[in-house]
Amino acid sequence: MNYLKYIARTGRINQHPQGRLGTHLLLKKIPHNSKVKTILEIGCGTGHTAAILSNDSSIHYEGIDNMLEMIHFCNKRKKKLNLFNCNFTHHTKNIFPYENDFFDIVICESVLAIQSPEQYNQIVTEVFRVLKGKGLFIFNETIWNLSTSLKTKQKINDTSLSHFNIIQADESATLTNWKMMLPNHGFRIKHVEEINDLEKTKYNFAVNPSELKSLLYSDKIKYLSLFNPKELFLYLYFKIINQKIIIEKGILKSYIITCEKNSLTYEKS
Template identity: 30%
Template sequence: MFIIQSSNYLQFLAKFGIGGAHPGGINLSKALFEHENIQRGVDILDVGCGTGQTAAYLASFYQANVTGIDVHPLMIEKARQRMQKTHLAVNLIEGSIEQTSIEKESFDFILAESVLAFVNQQRALQEIFRLLKKGGRFIAIEFTLPATLPSQLAQEIQQFYGFESLLTKKDWVTLLQQAGFHNIRIQKNKSISSQHEFHFSQHIEPELLDVMDEHMTMNEKYGKYLDYRIYSCTK
């Protein structure tokens, strides 16, 4: 078992303030929400909220009570700036979804947009299950391998992105079931895309300027492996 070294990818996302970095971006998120029963005043948790693009949309469009959590302090700072500017009362927490101090069964709906690949998935899913109300809904847009990869190739992908582990569709379903979720539905929708949103920091380290080029190179080299699925399920 190799140790994943610190990745510049997440720091790049934070310093560039990229909103909608997940596959499909905000437009895919909006399309998914249309098929959920999101009523005014429901309690929603946005896991790995980043700069708060999705959280702000849920608070403004659905008038939901939204909480965002993110482990990166700069992401939380930029999310707070967004909420102040738009006058949205979104509760923002700096911390990890692997373990929180939030009271159990606090949310009707929880989402994670390209977040769980970066954490311990088992601990994170157990915490998400704990935080959901009975009958609550969970949606995750997550990196999903089409097949098991040779170790050297897997190591290169993990080290660049900083992924905790690389999972197949079967792996994800197993983890969701072990956490207690049921009615698991899996989708693949590549017809929806979005333009990235940027909220640049004043100072950006020179090495981070190369990360986008490296990301494009990774996509060209391993494009057929860098896939995702949409997982929706119920507590």
């Protein structure tokens, strides 16, 4: 079974820590001033975060994803919801198709942790290159608690791979390792927010008109897909397996990490 292909086909959204709340907590970290004009999302999935951001017509959004099916869905969403300030690109290499010092903000959710260390290091190098000086890289990821044993990580990853064709998180993905990795790439970590056991009632993020249209569109596609027996089977299968491998408290932790590009511009060495 390939979970990512399934979510691309059925237009699923918010496939990351704390779902909609996680995205809004992340977006809250973007400074609300006229200086923020260009935003890149790595692993844009089916394009729902683009729809939320497109409500501000002064922003130009670029989304990249290495799965063609995701980009097809993003383009359907773009056409349906008239996301004229959003652009989606299928991109399989971790060298991004953008100039140096181009973006004010780069975001991603549930993308870095599922890469190998070589891949996530390449992505962070590229994020540094395409960000403007003092630009922010903000990401929402589930990574391993430091005390989690290698055996437990391998067991969870094996189960996840066999049922979803995707790992939970690379074994090296811990807060301690990433706190060393990010400054090595020239980032200053500004803020780390743990978002595991949020008291959800504490937060009330208003739905903007673009988000509302996108939510309704996603719901429609999701419910229509359930009339197809194959998709209904997959829906139930993934739901049951998800509950079966409920991860004990403390094995994995979710964070929103905000880092700032330290230097003013990218200097090629």
